[in-house]
Amino acid sequence: MERWTSDTVLAGQRSDWHKAITTHLHPIEQWSKPLQSIATKLTNQQPLDIDDGILLLEHHDLHEIGQMAHAVREARFGNMAFFNANVHVNQTNICVLACRFCAFRRGPKAKDAYALSVQDYVDDLGTYADYVDEVHSVGGLHPDWTIEHYEAMFSQTRAAYPHISIKALTAVEVKHLAQQSSISTKTVLRRLKDSGLTSLPGGGAEILDDDVRAIICNGKESSDEYLQIHEEAHDVGLPSNCTMLFGTIESNLQRIQHMISLRELQSKTGGFQCFVPYPFLPDSSRLPEAQLSTGSEILRTIAVSRLMLDNIPHIKAYRMNIGDHVAELALQFGADDIDGTVQKESIMHLAGSTAPLDHDRNKLARLIQDAGCTPILRNTTYTSFETFKMIAVPTRKSLPMAR
Numbered sequence: 001m002e003r004w005t006s007d008t009v010l011a012g013q014r015s016d017w018h019k020a021i022t023t024h025l026h027p028i029e030q031w032s033k034p035l036q037s038i039a040t041k042l043t044n045q046q047p048l049d050i051d052d053g054i055l056l057l058e059h060h061d062l063h064e065i066g067q068m069a070h071a072v073r074e075a076r077f078g079n080m081a082f083f084n085a086n087v088h089v090n091q092t093n094i095c096v097l098a099c100r101f102c103a104f105r106r107g108p109k110a111k112d113a114y115a116l117s118v119q120d121y122v123d124d125l126g127t128y129a130d131y132v133d134e135v136h137s138v139g140g141l142h143p144d145w146t147i148e149h150y151e152a153m154f155s156q157t158r159a160a161y162p163h164i165s166i167k168a169l170t171a172v173e174v175k176h177l178a179q180q181s182s183i184s185t186k187t188v189l190r191r192l193k194d195s196g197l198t199s200l201p202g203g204g205a206e207i208l209d210d211d212v213r214a215i216i217c218n219g220k221e222s223s224d225e226y227l228q229i230h231e232e233a234h235d236v237g238l239p240s241n242c243t244m245l246f247g248t249i250e251s252n253l254q255r256i257q258h259m260i261s262l263r264e265l266q267s268k269t270g271g272f273q274c275f276v277p278y279p280f281l282p283d284s285s286r287l288p289e290a291q292l293s294t295g296s297e298i299l300r301t302i303a304v305s306r307l308m309l310d311n312i313p314h315i316k317a318y319r320m321n322i323g324d325h326v327a328e329l330a331l332q333f334g335a336d337d338i339d340g341t342v343q344k345e346s347i348m349h350l351a352g353s354t355a356p357l358d359h360d361r362n363k364l365a366r367l368i369q370d371a372g373c374t375p376i377l378r379n380t381t382y383t384s385f386e387t388f389k390m391i392a393v394p395t396r397k398s399l400p401m402a403r
């Protein structure tokens with residue numbers, strides 16, 4: 001079993017990936033006329049602009065966009081595809097906000113409202129601790145919890161399970177804690193890092209456009225606040241992911257501007273490790289005017305993000321949201337990561353996700369292999385990797401997906 005390490009900025013990419021893009025995209029004439037200038041920019045290491053992004057979103061040939069994104073992803077990672085062994089523990093569904101797309105939040109008096117005590121959280125995690133090395137925890141904005149609650153939660157978790165990394169809290173949760181405790185968001189991040197927090201997930205970016213946010217998630221942090229909190233996280237040494245929720249009411253232009261805002265911050269800090277684009281899941285939540293996303297639109301958005309975000313190492317096909325089948329296809333459309341084993345999860349499942357929660361490492365590795373890739377088990381911060389050795393299973397014939 002091969003093992004290797006990387007730093008948080010390179011995050012497992014080959015060090016000469018810029019050069020390799022040229023090899024993978026040449027000859028430029030293989031691409032249709034509208035895409036040739038994009039291929040040229042990519043080989044010259046020029047970031048794509050808004051017009052390029054719109055062109056990619058509207059180009060008639062989805063397969064060609066996917067092929068180009070896959071070529072760029074192969075230049076960075078070859079045919080490796082990453083996953084990890086994780087569990088999602090959502091600490092509370094009680095939330096003082098009521099974002100219109102959210103099927104998870106409850107008011108404090110709802111019958112199924114819950115808030116895990118620190119001990120319950122630690123005990124809950126204990127069920128999975130032997131099988132995972134990451135806990136992913138996001139939740140509602142609890143009206144009573146202050147930073148001390150989270151400091152206790154993280155420090156007790158680290159004491160009980162030193163091998164488990166804690167990837168927790170979205171930007172709006174950080175903002176809420178700052179308000180609850182009358183301290184700055186940067187102090188929140190510093191104190192939580194000292195208590196054992198490893199990194200931040202990217203949730204809550206939705207679309208970084210305040211007009212859209214006013215309709216779909218009124219009261220949440222503004223676009224600038226989302227970016228500021230992630231900048232502060234990077235500044236105190238917490239790497240983070242970034243996300244995009246698409247298929248609500250945003251335009252193509254707003255999607256591309258969203259990606260460019262993230263790219264601009266990344267050029268300052270280098271602290272984003274992974275971009276996670278995921279579609280709005282409409283079941284049992286409220287947003288009847290949402291335009292929703294088809295399977296081909298999900299694949300296209302993943303591919304376009306790989307091409308637009310030249311300075312963010314990883315693109316995730318978030319299987320909890322898009323399901324295993326689309327995630328498998330996405331590994332040939334620019335994505336290189338499918339998240340993890342995720343033994344337990346509430347937010348996407350309450351919104352209608354049917355992605356299985358009982359995946360062991362071997363099942364996930366099998367999914368990756370079926371997509372024509374080599375499964376690589378990674379840690380939370382993309383700094384430690386190992387080629388996953390599959391357990392032999394009775395032969396099942398897989399039809400080929402990629403050369």
Ligand code: SF4
Pocket residue numbers: 095096097098099102104105139140141172217220
């Ligand atoms: S998305 Fe987050 S902040 Fe918004 S209502 Fe749901 S739990 Fe609360």
